[in-house]
Amino acid sequence: MYTTSTAFLEALDEAGISCIFANFGSDHPALIEAIAEARVSGRKIPAVITSPNEMVGMSAAHGYAQVTGKPQLVLVHVECGTQALAGAVHNAARGHVPMLIFAGASPFTQDGEMKGSRNEFIQWIQDVHDQRGIIRGYTKYDTEIRTGTNIKQVVHRALQFTSTDPKGPVYLMGAREVMEADIAEPVTIDPRQWRPVDPGALTEAAIGRILDHVEKAERPLLVTSYAGRNPDAVAELVRFCERVGMGVHESVPSALNIPHDHPLYLGNQWNEPFQNEALAEADFVLVVDSDVPWIPSHNKPSEGTPVVHIDVDPLKENMPLWYIGAEESVRADAQTAFAQLNAALDARKPDAKAVKARSRHYAAASDRRRAEIEAQAAQPEGLITPEYLTATVRRHIDPDTTIVLSEGITNYTVIANHMRMTRPGSYFASGGGSLGWNGGAAVGTKLAAPEKTVVALSGDGCYMFSIPSTVHWMAAKYQTPFLQVVYNNRGWKAPRFSALSVHPDGYASKANDLDLSFDPSPAYADIAAAAGGAWARKVERPEDLDAAVAEALEVVRTEKRSAVLDVWLSHL
Structure with a gap:
């Protein structure tokens, strides 16, 4: 047998997906059959991880992707299972976490015209006008699988969306009849044609302006929340800050952005209602990958301090109210941007005396902070x-x-x-x-x-x-x-x-x-x-x-x- 569901599983394997976090329902007979057939025939498919609660399953896919950077599949049933994903969809969207959600859909025939036609009462009451719309506000891409002949292209396109910055969940759905349908010829595709879009980079002009700001500043400060979601970005970030003597402040950090024993690390702030000292004294602020770099009602840079913002999503397109007063915003990947800045410093030697003075100042502040923490x-x-x-x-x-x-x-x-x-x-x-x-x-x-x-x-x-x-x-x-x-x-x-x-x-x-x-x-x-x-x-x-x-x-x-x-x- 070679069905739409067979091709779907093949596409997942081609894309390197390791796990299906599954909450099966009455809309998944074709997938259950295809999984059983694959095991008997010895064909490789992702491991099925049964998740009795949908939000737990999606949170598990979230944790897996945070560690590996690779999206996994979350499988739920119709609109009920989609709604049960609940806040996990919000977390994946706001956390910029890649993952593919697949939901079944109620059959679209009722008289047995096609394999998979309606045969249970819930298939009438689970049929809704816009199932995809339930979570459209949280996904980067959504579509319905209508035929098995191009299902691999649709799956790989969805994975291309989820893995391209700003990363986030994507959603596919398919009715029973479509997922049951036989495919005359196995679908062949080259996954290399569906790789994520290359990360964005700084322009030469932006690099020059950022380094000009750093050069003029006595107290340059980096503010970040999730640059370290890519662990490879941390080394470039640390190298840049060490070379220019820039302090690092984490605002609402969701990843480790700099080793917390580093002398340039100045701590983190969440909802605490006070003015951060390092932010107040900064005379240049570089914000990199942060949704909430400060809460301006009680904490913000001093008036007139120049702010430059580098982010995979500098417009925060899904946030209706958002601005930080940046004089320049650049869409770029953190690792790429810091690597570019470091390369530019090779030709543009920082003032060693100024770097030493900045570093000494921040190291003293870092030491005071650690002593206070130890006392607590x-x-x-x-x-x-x-x-x-x-x-x-x-x-x-x-x-x-x-x-x-x-x-x-x-x-x-x-x-x-x-x-x-x-x-x-x-x-x-x-x-x-x-x-x-x-x-x-x-x-x-x-x-x-x-x-x-x-x-x-x-x-x-x-x-x-x-x-x-x-x-x-x-x-x-x-x-x-x-x-x-x-x-x-x-x-x-x-x-x-x-x-x-x-x-x-x-x-x-x-x-x-x-x-x-x-x-x-x-x-x-x-x-x-x-x-x-x-x-x-x-x-x-x-x-x-x-x-x-x-x-x-x-x-x-x-x-x-x-x-x-x-x-x-x-x-x-």
């Missing part, structure tokens, strides 16, 4: 603090073999500060704002990098959003053990902060209950133990934490099963 990490009396918890986890990991996933929300800054990761590709956040990414992402990360120790750090709200019963069932089935640390403050702290920042003296500031508490607290660790046989422990006292973290990591590394630490912090 002391073992407390009474309740465990987020700082002490994060520092304890750091002491027990090997930074060269560990990947940290952060969804700490109100503890994002604490996690970035106290984990202090140094290896490119060792730290990720979702890049989006829909909570629950961390669990599925941990499964996908471990699939992509089985030799690494994966540590997911999340708030208790994010832990519940992550569907831990599905996550830990998948982790056990597919042998992707990881350490999950729950920062448990028994509720949603972020909405409390948001309310009080707008109404600091209002009724909410005086209320005893804002309906944000999770009391009585669920047994978070026990959920994972019941669903996937995970090692589980609740920790309430600082003196018990060190041993608990050590034992949890030993379980992950030697017993090859997940471990969940439910760590109680002060109540929200």
